[in-house]
Amino acid sequence: MHDEQHLAKTDNRVDAKNEPDKITLELCFISVISLIVAVAFISALGYEIVSARTPIVIMVPLIILIGAQFVRAIKASRIVDVSSVLSTVAKGNSKTFNRAAGLIGWMAFLLALIIVAGHYVGIAIVMFILLRLISKEELLFSLVLTTGVTIVIFVLFELGFDIELHRGAIFRIWAGDAGL
C-alpha cells in the first residue's frame, strides 16, 4: 500500500509538471500563506511568553515546510509558463479563474445583501440571479425553486428550530434598532 501511495505521489508531481496553471496557483497560494505566517510569527514575538510558546512551536516547522514546498514548486515551474498564466488571468482571459471568481463574487454579494436587506431577501435574489440569469434556467422553474427553497428555510429554521434569521439593516433601522 505504501508503494502505491508513493507511486501516486510521484505521479502527482509528474502531472503537476504538465500543468502550468496549477503550479502558478500553488506558487501564489504558498506566497500568500507564507506572508500570513510571517506576519503571525512577528506578531507572536510580541506576546507574553506563555501565550507565544505554542504558536511559535507550531510556526517554526511550518515555516520550514512552507519554504521547502515553495522551492519544490519553483523547481517544477518554468518562469515563462508562470508569467504567461498570470498575464492571462490579469487580462481576464482565464475562463477557469473567471468562473471561480464570479461565484466567489456572488457569494460576497449574497453576504452584503443578507446584512443590508435580510436573509430571506438575500437568498431569494441571489438564487434567482444564479438560476435564471447565470444558468439560464426557465423563468417559472427559477421562480418556483427560489420561492420553495426560501419557504423551506423559513419553516426549517424559524418554525422548526426557533432560530430567527437576520431581518436586515434596513428593517432593523426602520424598526428603531440601529444594530446590524
Next chain:
Amino acid sequence: MIEGLVSGFFQAVSPDVFPFLLVGAVFGLLIGVIPGLSGHFAMAMVIPFLYTMEPGPGIAFLLGAHSTVAQGGGLTAILFSTPGTGQNAATLLDGPPMRDKGLAGLATGAALASCFLGALFGAIALVLLIPVLQQVVLFFGPPEIFVLAILALTFVAVLGRQDLTRSMIAGLSGLLLAMVGVDNVTNQERFTLGLLDLRDGLALVPVILGLFAVAEIIHLWMRGSFAGGTATITHSAKETQKQIFQGIGAAFRHWWLVLRCSAIGATMGLIPGLGSAPAAFVAYGHAKQSSKSKDTFGKGNIEGVIGSEAANDAVEGGALASTIAFGIPGSSSMGILLAGFFILGLETGPNMITYNVDIVFLMLFAIVFGNLIGTVIGLFLVNPLSRATGLRASILVPVLLAVVFTGAFAVHRSGFDIGVAIAFGVLGYLMKELGYSRAAMLIGFVLGSAVEKNLYLALQLSGPYFLLDPIPLALAIITLVFLGYNVWTIIRDKRRVKDHA
C-alpha cells in the same frame, strides 16, 4: 455497562430521538447519492442545527446522516460508475461490471446489506473495546494526550492520500488557526487583527462549513453540467427490487467474507488517518485473494462489492473508539463529529467512556439503526434515488449556497461567520485543487486548543522533561520513527525514479 447498553438502546428508539435519526439518515442517503457532495458535506450541514438540540437527538441526527452517506455513495458507484464518496471507490471495481451484466439490483442489494452488516460488526467491536479502553484511558494524562495528538496528526498527514509536505503544512496551519483568539491563561489577544468577532477564536461551524461545504459547492460549480453520471437503470422498479432482495440474501450467504472484511475495516479504523477508502481496498484485495473465482474479480464478482462495502462501514466503529476515548479524531468525519460533541456539550475521554457510557451506546445504536434505515429506504427507492444524480450543478449550487449560508449565520446570528465560511470555502477549494489535506487542517484546528491546554498542563505538572515519561516517550519515538521511515521511503522512491530515468 449493561445498564448503559439498555439505556442507549431505549434512548435511540425513543420518540425524542428516533425522528432525528430518521431525518438524518434520509438526508445522508440523499447527499451520498449526489457525486461531488461528500459525507463531510452531510455532516457539516447538520452541525449548525446542533446548537438548538439536546445531546441525544443531536447525536442521532449527526450520526444518522454520517452512517448512510456510504450507502448512498455505494448506489451511485454501482449505478453510475461515479462513487458518491471516496470510500466507495473500491466498489467501482466490480459494481459497474455487474450493472453492465444487468445485475444492478443484485449489486446494490449486496452493497446495502454489506454496509449494514459492516456497521453492525464495527459497533460490536467498539462494545468489546469499551472495557479495554476504560482501563487504557486512565494512563493518559495531559503529557500523554499532548503527544498522542501530535502522533494522530502525523498519522493523518502521512497516511492521507495527499503529498506529505502539503499535508504537514495543512495540519500545522490548522493548529495555528486554533490559536486565534484570547489566550485563556494570560488573557492575551492572539492574531485577532483587533476584531471583536475573533476574540473567541474562529467559530467551528463556519470553518467546517467553509472547508467542506462551500469548497464542494465551488468545485461543483467549476465542474458544471450534471452532478453525476448519465447512465440509466434498464430494469423496471419491480425487477430491480427483486434483484435487491437477492443481493441482500447473497450478502448473508457470504457471512464469513463479511465478517473478515468487517474485521479488516474495524481494525484499520482504529489507526488515525487511514480512513474508509484504504480499508475498502485492502478488504477488496483480501476478498479477491481468498476467493475461489479470482479471475472474475473486476468483471462483476459480487464478492468484490460485499468485501469493500462491509469494510468501509465497519471502519466507523474503530474510528469512533479513538475519538471518544482520547478525544483524538482520526479522520475529517471524526473531526466534524468531535466538533459536534463540543457543540452538544459532551466531553470525550475518560469521563465519557466511564460515566457516560450510555451516550457511547446511543452512538452505536445510531450508527446501526441509521444503516438499517438506509438499507430499508434503499430497498424501495433505488430507482427514484438514482435520479438525484441527474441534478445539474447549476440547480444544486444556488440551493446549497442558500442553505449553507443560512447554517453559517444561524449559529451565532453573525454575518461575520458567513464571511468566515466564504474565506474557508475559498481556502478549502484551493486546498482540494492543489492536494493539501483538508482533513489534516480540520483535525489540527479541532485539536489545537486541546494540544495547547495539555502542553501547558504537562509543563506545569512534570516540567520540560515530561517527554521522558514512559508513555509520552514511547509515543514520541513512534511518531519520529514513523515520520522518518516515510520520509526515507519518499527519498528512496525519488532515487529509484531518477535511476530509471
